[in-house]
Amino acid sequence: MPGYKRPCRFCGNLVDENSAACPFCSRAHPLQMVCPHCFAPVQAAWTVCNACAKPLVIPCPRCNAPAGPDDDICGKCHSVVRYRCPACAAVIAPGAKRCERCGTKLKDFWKSKGP
Numbered sequence: 001m002p003g004y005k006r007p008c009r010f011c012g013n014l015v016d017e018n019s020a021a022c023p024f025c026s027r028a029h030p031l032q033m034v035c036p037h038c039f040a041p042v043q044a045a046w047t048v049c050n051a052c053a054k055p056l057v058i059p060c061p062r063c064n065a066p067a068g069p070d071d072d073i074c075g076k077c078h079s080v081v082r083y084r085c086p087a088c089a090a091v092i093a094p095g096a097k098r099c100e101r102c103g104t105k106l107k108d109f110w111k112s113k114g115p
């Protein structure tokens with residue numbers, strides 16, 4: 001069955017509803033704001049996920065500005081706030097060998113990010 005398409009909430013292009021990331025703007029979870037850890041739907045005002053109790057707003061490692069569930073890049077200093085699995089868009093620890101959620105090997109992903 002072909003996937004049902006809906007507009008990406010970042011760029012407005014139509015994306016498949018099962019997409020982990022928008023193929024046009026490459027933002028994660030293009031249709032709904034979700035917890036970056038367990039993928040439960042979350043509201044913009046929440047600071048902690050109702051489902052897994054992990055923090056949704058984390059400080060930027062460089063400038064300490066708060067970064068919400070959609071802010072993978074700091075809006076203030078443009079540092080990377082969190083990395084995501086290229087296959088499923090779950091948060092991955094910097095340098096992790098595999099995605100804890102889907103098991104994708106991340107060696108090539110870190111290579112593509114450079115040293």
Ligand SMILES: [Zn+2]
Binds near residue numbers: 008009010012023026
């Ligand atoms: Zn998009």
Ligand SMILES: [Zn+2]
Binds near residue numbers: 039053054
């Ligand atoms: Zn969660």
Ligand SMILES: [Zn+2]
Binds near residue numbers: 061064075076079
């Ligand atoms: Zn920052």
Ligand SMILES: [Zn+2]
Binds near residue numbers: 088089090099100101
């Ligand atoms: Zn994954």
